[in-house]
Amino acid sequence: MFDPFGLEVLGREQCLSLLATAGIGRVVFTARGLPAVQPVRFVLETAAVIFGAPAGSPLFAAADDGVVAFEADAFDEALESGWWVTVLGRARSTGEPARAWPATTSDDRWISIPLDVVSGRRLAR
Amino acid sequence: MFDPFGLEVLGREQCLSLLATAGIGRVVFTARGLPAVQPVRFVLETAAVIFGAPAGSPLFAAADDGVVAFEADAFDEALESGWWVTVLGRARSTGEPARAWPATTSDDRWISIPLDVVSGRRLAR
DSSP: OBOTTSOEEEOHHHHHHHHTTOSEEEEEEEETTEEEEEEEEEEEOSSEEEEEEETTSHHHHHHSSOEEEEEEEEEOTTSSSEEEEEEEEEOEEEOOOSSOOOOSSTTEEEEEEETTEEEEEEEOO | OBOTTSOEEEOHHHHHHHHTTOSEEEEEEEETTEEEEEEEEEEEOSSEEEEEEETTSHHHHHHSSOEEEEEEEEEOTTSSSEEEEEEEEEOEEEOOOSSOOOOSSTTEEEEEEETTEEEEEEEOO
């Protein structure tokens, strides 16, 4: 299926398969009323995306019980094909994921975004 | 200079040099009151980032005289080093950039974001 702008609309399972191949995602949030974005490493669990944020950071403030978007993507070098997936949901503090990496700072907290609203597009020429 | 979270704070010139190496950026905007993000190809001009968006798309609706963030980044494969740069500003319709790529759809419009508020971080372990 294609959207009105010529992009292939990906189904949920395709989106989750592609997300599993990405190492970096980007959390999109609002900070002081303005749009903000921060790249994060993440873990894809069965029902959520989980990432770390230092307590006291704008990211943690926005992601602790706030609605955020999470995006991951990949494109070929010629930028002629690629995909992106977005997860939209209410982020919450959570426990350490089973597959965690070493904390970068001592006050890192874990944040989860439920995989309720998942969408994706694929570009191919 | 480092921020409180151990990330190197990049100066404006460093940010612009890094932006010039990126092929894909991501526009962060609000659609129906919710955070949204879309990857775009872009052109870096002296005073603005310019990208295309189809008329009628949620991206165009948000970026036609709306405040948006624009982000580009790059990380090594081990995700142990990398950078990201964010441009924040009021986006506006503009003319075709000097260095444009072929329009993807016939109703593509060009949007510019002024390089007024530029910030960046670098991660190195």
